[in-house]
Amino acid sequence: EAPVYPFSIDSDLAAQGKQLFENTCATCHGTYGENYTYPNLLVSLESVGTDPYLSNHYTTSSTVNDYFLDWFNTGWFGSSENNLHIKAEGGYVAPPLDGIWATAPYFHNGSVPTIADVLNSTGRPLRWSRSFDNTDYDQSKVGWNYTIQETKVDKNTYDTSLMGHANSGHTFGDAFTETERKAVLEYLKTL
Known part of the structure; x- marks a missing residue:
């Protein structure tokens, strides 16, 4: 179970x-919530637009790739009620967001320090x-x-210009107004 957000x-x-x-x-x-859903969705690189390095690395044939696929398919994702099994097709699995407030930095490569920056790609450093x-947390x-x-x-220093470290993509939050972003941030604290 995810930790409860400790602030108001x-x-x-x-x-x-x-x-x-x-x-x-x-x-x-x-x-x-009570009737939760989790789609176990593999999102294509074209759709999400995040740094492709990790995905591209694991979609080439190698011992490491085979090991990763076996680990994934026999682990939590593979044994979930949706029984997700992946092949080396490219993309990233959209993660469940339980306790997302406590898992910074964000994206698969840790390139985005806050959820506010996830939801507004133009503000990413x-x-x-x-x-x-451990007390250096930005509540807002x-x-x-x-x-x-x-x-x-x-x-x-996290440098997003380095290979595999880009903070690009996942620009879906850019369509929100600033007020809507604040509302989504507030909701994510409850997960």
Whole structure:
């Protein structure tokens, strides 16, 4: 079971966000609550537009690829009620979002520090760093407080210009207004 969000939640705003989420995001990420759904959807690289490096790596024939497919197909995803089994076709499985507030940074490669940045692709930092203090949480943006870096400072700077580290894609939230984004953020805190 996912950890409960430890800070206050605006329930009216979260209710608005739930409606937006179910109309826009649930096709890939499922619905939540008593009658939840999880579609186990493999989303093509063309659709999601996120960094293709990992997916491309695992769609070429190799021992590592075979090991990964076996791990995936015999693990939680493969044994779920939907019995998802994948072949090396390219793309990413849209993850369930239970406890998403606690899983920053976001995307499969950890390239996006907050959910606010996931929902607004124009606000994503090119290079960023954060402290590793467990109290360094950004409640308003839902994720890590971070500092934008002009250049790569050290190993703690995430540089999205490096191969496999891009923060591109998943631009679906760009269609939301700022008010709608805040509502979706508030709803995601409840998962």
